[in-house]
Amino acid sequence: MAGGNAAVTYLKPGEVEVRTTDYPTLELLDGPGVDPANAGRTCRHGVILKVLATNICGSDQHMVRGRTTAPEGLILGHEITGEVVERGPDVEFIDVGDVVSVPFNIACGRCRNCKEGQTSICLNVNPSRAGGAYGYVDMGGWVGGQARYVMVPYADFNLLRFPDRDAAREKLLDLTMLTDILPTGYHGAVTAGVGVGSTVYVAGAGPVGLAAAAASQLLGSAVVIVADFNTERLAQARSFGCETVDLAQGPAEEQVAQILGVPEVDSAIDAVGFEAKSHGRDSDDAPATVLNSLMGLVRAGGALGIPGLYVTEDPRGIDSDAQSGTLRVRLGLGWAKSHTFSTGQTPVMKYHRALAMAILHDRIHIAKAVNATILPLEDAPFGYEEFDKGVSRKYVLNPNGALDGAEAA
Template sequence: MKAVVYNGPHDVAVKNVPDAQIQRPTDVLVRITSTNICGSDLHMYEGRTDFEKGSIFGHENFGEVIEIGEAVDRVKVGDLVVLPFNIGCGFCKNCERGLSAFCLTTANPGMAGAAYGFADMGPYPGGQAELLRVPYGDYNCLLLPPDAREKEADYVMVADIFPTGWHATRLAGLCPGESIVIYGAGPVGLMAAYSAMIQGACMVMVVDHHADRLRLAESIGAIAIDDSQVNPVDQVMALTNGIGADRGCECVGYQCHDHHGKEIPGLTMNNLVNSVKFTGGIGVVGVFVPQDPGGPTKLAKEGEIPFDWGLLWFRGQHVGTGQCNVKAYNRQLRDLISVGRATPSFIVSHHLPLDEAPDAYKNFDERNDGWTKVILHPG
């Protein structure tokens, strides 16, 4: 089968690799028809993780079931499914508590959580390929309604970025009628803004300096704050009568840059503390890692950031963090799409064949204008 393979920093290629296949009775084999490039793929693409050379990318996957293991009884051949990026077993302590991002069965030893094509998260190849093996298929496959082909670009977003954006707002504690500020207008930040709109936020502010992304934020009714033109904290304060937003979301992560292009890993976290009101809540879904050999400072290389803990404590704010437990949200988000209440595909800028993945990675990584979200189509 063809697959997108990591050769080293800034170097991916579409190669022929051995076909994915059923390995255990609980497995499902899926023919992938849509697979997204995610912002978190770029950390690995840039060599800022220990993603191994020869690994296959791709954790946002949609396709058709073509084979099932002997122990699978819910999922059938021919079903159209979207796969949560986190791989859970369904029966460990964390999965039973709804914390599928921290599965204890599928993880590497000493870790919690597994994912397709992701550094340190198990030995599972990704789905930027023609075929994908899905462990514990009955648990991990989300069955889709009859409009799945028609709305394929929407449903594939349920693999990761739509639930992750939703998760950011839940970690922050958003309630209807509250204001929220979101740092980062990449795909996840836009999904957090979109989720906040669906949940009834009275004001959604989005901070970024990429004009194409800010235009998308405005297209759903959010207030765009261009931090290359204004101080974002001052602007949030002005918009909230000096009080600060009720809630805030960090949707950038450890490779945060200012508008001059300087990498400042703690910038968005400290801006959020200053942008969110006393006793407000902050949700952090941007990726932060325990170590970053490519970090710009000694602290960053050790996975640490300068953080204004004193002000956070003084303001009585709470912070929720961690990868999204996709299965906690994916059925509800699927149903919002099915009835027409949500169309997350508004962020998609490019539909490309799998063979064009190397150019897509390059353009997406360089944040070139108009490259907001890429869906690759194998076959």
Template sequence: MRALIYRGAREVTVEQVPDPLIEGPGDAIVRITTTNICGSDLHMYEGRTNVEDGKILGHENMGIVEEIGIGVDRIKVGDRVSVPFNIACGTCRNCVAGWTSFCLRTNPAEGMDGAAYGYANMGPYAGGQAEFLRVPYADFNLLTLPPGKEHENDFTMLSDIFPTGWHGTELAGMRPGDTVAVFGAGPVGLLAAHSAMIRGAAEVLVVDKEPDRLALAGKIGATPVDFGRDDPVERIMEATGGQGADCGVEAVGYQAHDPTGEEHPELVLDNLIASVRSTGGIGVVGVYLPQDPGAATEQAKQGRIGFDYGTFFQKGQRMGTGQCPVKRYNHQLRDLILQGRANPSFLVSHEIGLDDAPEGYARFDRREDGWTKVLLRP
């Protein structure tokens, strides 16, 4: 099959590789119909992780089941499915508690709970930016979808970014009527804003500096805040009568930078602490790493981010963090799509073939105007 292979910093190639095989009784092979380039993929693409040479990338996947192991009885050949990026066993302590993003069995790496497809430190699993994908524990992990091609671009968001955006509002403790500040108008931030609107937010303020992303925020009814022109904390405080937002979502991560392009990994955390009211909640779904050799400071290289913890404590704020347990939300979000309440495909900017993926990565990484969300069609 053809697959997108990581070959080094800013170097990915489409190559012929062996087809995946059924390796255990609970496996399924999925023929990929749509797979997405995620903003998290860019951390690896830019050489800011220890992803190994030769890794097939891609953790946002959906397709048609082509083959199943002898132990699979719920999922059938021919089923159209969404593949959560979490690879979960379904029976460990964390999975039973609903924390499939921290499965205790699927990642053999020491000190790491939780596994994913095609991602650094998340286990030995090939990704889905390819023609086929092996899915372990298929009965537990796969979400079935209506047959056909209906809502393909909406459903492809169910594997990661739509549940992750929703999870950000959950971690923040959002309630109906809240004013919500979302920092980062990339795909996850935009879907956090979309989630907050669906959940009954009074107002959602979305902070970014890219005009195309801010325009999309306005399109879904959020209030765009351009931090390239205005101080985002001042704007949020003005909008809330000096009280601050009720809660906030961090959808940027460890590569946060100021308007000049200088990197400050603590910048978004500090801004949220300053702009969320006392006793408010902050949900962090932007990625942070235990080690970041490419960081701007020695502390940050060790994963030590010196954010304003003193003010955070003084204001009695709460913070939730971590990878999204996709299965906790994906079936409800699927049904919101089917009923017309959610349309996460609003952020799709490009649909290209797998052979064009290297160019898609390069242009998405450069944040070229209009390159907001890229879908690949193997």
């Protein structure tokens, strides 16, 4: 069915376009960003989804800003919720008509890491390194899902099926956050040791930081402090009960002490990553700033969860070290304070079923927390442009009308 699809396509730094593309098949065809060893891979275990919701992510924005080696023509999008319209002959437990959430990690379910629950570093889906994802540079070349239709491999293992289709559609704007942002924020909180009574500092009030804050509340934290330079995003954090630190107004330790009475916290979450800047609204890139500041803020014996993205190649890095992902981290400080550090992509399947239950039973209202804002697929370039300006919104694309009339509850 050539020409039966449309997808958000990366053209060059600062520019994306919605292009007519081929309807997907159960085969990974050669194309922009596809690892040559993956080209032609047959996916009898896969399904074709009609995309019901697909989100613009900060990780996508890194590519669109030209901060990775993403090639021209790469189809973007790794946050996908959809309805099965076709299934491969080897799919046993997923049926046509099922409404499903797609973890952004692509995992085979067969390798050692998958069997140990480390689905973010599957050994069989990316010939170049451990771990695969949709629509992302160096992650195997699996075609992205900011589209009307997309192919998902290893469907029986990867997909989270919602048993009640009607309930899932009613909560679709919240459930679309299960593909990445909510499990990623939750993983940051869990690995930072957040629990009942914890004091938590979240660096970054973008969508992942807001999700980490909401997840910390779900886990029972006593106080969640969200830090940023962006006053609009800080106001969004306050809208659901967070304390805030405006980094343009002085040192974080002083502001934390005003809130807690002491200049330290039990747990900290880095929701910024490698595009961090030194303190000040118009300051230069300083990719180790967040990590170093968090080591200063976290109490001795505390932990840092690091869901923020760090890369091995940044063509626009501030110096040769930054361009290769080499950062000047004060590891000696972290060592002296016996800190625990947890890094890497989130193993979404570890959390998404439980988080789906929390959404369906109104224990968390994640769409409202991140200010989910619906756009038609053709307005994706506008969404990328606005997101790059720092608006406090999580843009959710609506390729097939499933979100018509939906609002964050």
